[in-house]
Amino acid sequence: MKELIYVLVDHNGENINPTSLETLVLGQELAEKTGRRLHALLLGCNVRNLAEQLAGYEVDSVIYTDNALLEDYTFESQCEALSQILKTETPALLLMAHSYQNIDMAPRLSARLGKALVTDCVDFKLSEGELVFVRKMFRAKLYADVRVRSEPPWLVTLQAGSRFADALVKGSAKVIDRQVDLSSVEIKRVTGETVDFAKDRVDLSQAETIVAVGRGIKKQENMDLIRDLADVVNAEIGASRPVVDNDWLSRDRQIGSSGQTVSPRLYLAIGISGAIQHVVGMKSSQCIVAINSDRNAPIFNVATYGILGDLQEIVPALTKKLREIL
Ligand SMILES: Cc1cc2nc3c(=O)[nH]c(=O)nc-3n(C[C@H](O)[C@H](O)[C@H](O)COP(=O)(O)OP(=O)(O)OC[C@H]3O[C@@H](n4cnc5c(N)ncnc54)[C@H](O)[C@@H]3O)c2cc1C
Secondary structure (H helix, E strand, O other): OOOEEEEEOOEOOOOEOHHHHHHHHHHHHHHHHHOOEEEEEEEEOOOHHHHHHHOOEOOOEEEEEEOHHHOOOOHHHHHHHHHHHHHHHOOOEEEEEOOHHHHHHHHHHHHHHOOOEEEEEEEEEEEOOEEEEEEEEOOOOEEEEEEOOOOOOEEEEEOOOOOOHHHOOEOOOEEEEOOOOOOOOOOOOOOOOOOOHHHHOOOHHHOOEEEEEOHHHOOHHHHHHHHHHHHHOOOEEEEOHHHHHOOOOOHHHEEOOOOEOOOOOEEEEEOOOOOHHHHOOOOOOOEEEEEEOOOOOOHHHHOOEEEEOOHHHHHHHHHHHHHHHO
16 A cells, blocks of 8 residues: 555635635644645645645645636646646545545546545544445445445545544645646536635534533523533533424424434533434534433433533533533
8 A cells, every 4th residue: 555645735825724824733633643744735727825834744745736627627628737736646534634625526536537436425434454444325324434446546525523633743744746737637517606604604513612502401591501601611512403394493493313413522411312313413423521410321322521400500610600600
């Protein structure tokens, strides 16, 4: 197997996509565990400054390609640029964020190169020296271990929230300008206006702390208890489905199989029973604190810390204490 790991870093011309930084964390872990060399790869136009930002992380080099045809995303230009780079450098792996753009591009690249593509991974394992990728199946009821049998490079996309971007190890890397020839590219699909539908939505996937509330809150008037606590710990508010169905919070705050998937550092589950449809959306949180009056509530099975009792007493006391110490 070839020794190089490439991480394709997405950006909007000004900022690096946070999920790409999470993917770089996975790249650093893989490089450390397998002894392979790690390179960040940036495609765009006038992206040297972004390449220099990336050079502040522990990677062997940052390879960037400046080309006017890469200014706006088109799968034709991206596929051609990546094909040329991967055919010459032949890394073992090309890691990518599981972004909308890469979901569009990666299958085409895989078909063009005739190389394996493993999508939406959340982790990796080394099993008897063999690299195995882990991905969720059936709404996270199962975790599948995926072994790839084809020749490298393997193309792999990583689910948002699978790593924490602030775990990136700092370093000092060289920046390499890598030209590609895109003169033969014929662009058949042009992106018109880009509309940010998520602009007014709450993006819980990037939240560091979430205070999530369930049916145990009983009525809308009690929601102030949750808002006060969230305010003190500087958290986003999330909810189980009944809270949203009751219109106590907006639909974009629902967490679970038909809501958002989150993985904050701290998840407070208040008056939430822990039904599987909720748990699949929050179980990869780093620390889960559950407050529930039923000692048999399934949420305690996934909780790091459990507080047994009436939320009407516990939440105000917790808020008061935290206000004193924070
Ligand atoms: C197709 C499908 C998709 C679904 N998608 C989702 C989804 O995306 N997200 C989701 O959340 N659900 C989803 N559900 C619903 C899910 O099955 C559960 O019904 C839901 O998660 C339960 O929400 P809950 O825990 O708030 O309520 P309950 O299950 O009613 O639990 C309330 C909890 O509050 C506790 N409690 C009550 N009073 C107090 C008190 N005073 N102090 C402390 N604790 C108290 C109780 O002990 C109980 O554990 C879905 C269901 C289906 C069929």
